[in-house]
Amino acid sequence: xxxxxxxxxxxxxxxxxxxxxxxxxxxxxxxxxxxxxxxxxxxxxxxxxxxxxxxxxxxxxxxxxxxxxxxxxxxxxxxxxxxxxxxxxxxxxxxxxxxxxxxxxxxxxxxxxxxxxxxxxxxxxxxxxxxxxxxxxxxxxxxxxxxxxxxxxxxxxxxxxxxxxxxxxxxxxxxxxxxxxxxxxxxxxxxxxxxxxxxxxxxxxxxxxxxxxxxxxxxxxxxxxxxxxxxxxxxxxxxxxxxxxxxxxxxxxxxxxxxxxxxxxxxxxxxxxxxxxxxxxxxxxxxxxxxxxxxxxxxxxxxxxxxxxxxxxxxxxxxxxxxx
Numbered sequence: 001x002x003x004x005x006x007x008x009x010x011x012x013x014x015x016x017x018x019x020x021x022x023x024x025x026x027x028x029x030x031x032x033x034x035x036x037x038x039x040x041x042x043x044x045x046x047x048x049x050x051x052x053x054x055x056x057x058x059x060x061x062x063x064x065x066x067x068x069x070x071x072x073x074x075x076x077x078x079x080x081x082x083x084x085x086x087x088x089x090x091x092x093x094x095x096x097x098x099x100x101x102x103x104x105x106x107x108x109x110x111x112x113x114x115x116x117x118x119x120x121x122x123x124x125x126x127x128x129x130x131x132x133x134x135x136x137x138x139x140x141x142x143x144x145x146x147x148x149x150x151x152x153x154x155x156x157x158x159x160x161x162x163x164x165x166x167x168x169x170x171x172x173x174x175x176x177x178x179x180x181x182x183x184x185x186x187x188x189x190x191x192x193x194x195x196x197x198x199x200x201x202x203x204x205x206x207x208x209x210x211x212x213x214x215x216x217x218x219x220x221x222x223x224x225x226x227x228x229x230x231x232x233x234x235x236x237x238x239x240x241x242x243x244x245x246x247x248x249x250x251x252x253x254x255x256x257x258x259x260x261x262x263x264x265x266x267x268x269x270x271x272x273x274x275x276x277x278x279x280x281x282x283x284x285x286x287x288x289x290x291x292x293x294x295x296x297x298x299x300x301x302x303x304x305x306x307x308x309x310x311x312x313x314x315x316x317x318x319x320x321x322x323x324x
Contacts (some may be wrong), residue, residue: 003095004304004322007058009049012308015061017301023099025073032085032100033070036118037062037093037301037322040151044312046091055091061308062093062322066108066118076102084108086279088121088268094304096324103272106279109287119319120282120293122264123151126237127159127213128278130262135211135233139164142204146224147215147240148185149176151319154294156213156237157183162290165211168203170196170220183294196220200227208255213237221245225255232257294318 005018025031043061045051066086069079079085085105092098108117131137143160147153148169160167161184169180169188177188189199200209208229214221217239225234225247232255252259268275285291296318299307310316 001096002301003060004062004301005058005060006047009047009057011048012044012305012312015047015305015308017304018058020095023097025071025076025099027074028076028103029073029099029101030069030076030079030105031071031097032065032067032087032105033097034065034067034093034095034324035114036066037095037324038064038119038122039094039304039308039311039320039322040064040122041311043091044308047308053090060092060094061304063090064088064118064121065093065098066114067324069105070097073099078102079105084110084114084117086117086121088125088275090265094301094322096301106276106283109283111287112283115295115298115321115323116286116293117283119295119321120286121279123155123319124159124282124291124293125268125275125278126152126262126264127155128282129264129267130213130235130237130260131156131159131163131165131211133267133274133278134260134262135213135235137163137165137211140166141210142166142168142207142229143211143213144168144170144189144200144209144224144227145180145185145213145215146170146191146220147238148180148188150215150240151316152215152238153213154179154183156215157185158291160211160213161185162285168200168209170200191220196223197226200224204229208232211235216240217245218243219245222247222251225251225257225259228255228257230256234259235262236260237262296320298323300324 143165149171169185
């Protein structure tokens with residue numbers, strides 16, 4: 001079988017299409033014939049050894065897949081060959097077949113394509129976990145999303161809207177704000193043109209925002225906390241700016257608010273049942289037409305380097321998928 005392989009930590013350009021031995025399922029595992037493998041920015045980091053997880057060499061990129069069960073290992077029940085499934089793996093998905101623990105599998109409804117199903121686990125899963133499981137967003141609350149035009153941010157805009165919140169999309173240019181509007185943001189704020197604290201207060205009539213979903217970090221974090229409502233929740237999601245902020249803890253005291261970490265990958269491993277429930281909710285919203293994940297481009301496996309370079313150069317708009 002074919003697979004996109006990282007043999008040395010020299011980045012995306014060093015990946016190669018290789019012939020690999022076919023996997024054999026162990027106890028509690030199935031073999032999934034991969035039909036689609038989604039790519040993310042962290043795939044560009046993991047191939048350089050710069051990501052928090054450092055798999056043993058050689059390995060394949062792609063942390064989320066969709067495909068068809070082709071073989072069962074010992075002790076596997078409730079799954080049969082031919083079942084269409086999606087799974088979050090962490091890495092390893094960019095190959096034609098892979099052994100997956102049965103507990104990681106989520107069935108795909110008939111009306112959802114493999115391409116769509118492959119790309120929802122990480123971005124939309126993080127948004128749902130953060131906004132519903134961690135922040136317990138309630139209908140009518142105001143959610144500000146920092147870095148709202150990126151993949152993670154747009155997912156948060158869409159999920160917050162589905163949870164009944166009023167959403168403020170915060171981004172760095174009018175063009176990015178237009179994308180936020182297209183994805184359901186009720187209001188927008190350009191923090192390259194407007195002071196973030198002042199702007200958020202004005203957009204909430206002085207009341208402040210109930211929840212901040214921060215994908216950016218850097219100097220904007222403190223300003224967002226200063227614009228929070230009493231009892232608000234600040235979600236620490238990521239640091240796209242490259243800077244981890246140092247927050248004055250007196251602000252949490254004065255606002256009666258909370259700072260909550262959103263470590264989705266760890267949450268998945270610690271509570272697979274909740275993860276599965278969240279994936280089923282996302283799939284149900286897609287089936288009902290209430291959620292429409294944006295697919296930016298689809299590449300064949302042999303063009304995997306080109307696909308990842310698009311992400312690396314920050315030219316991707318929407319999810320980038322490898323179709324096998």
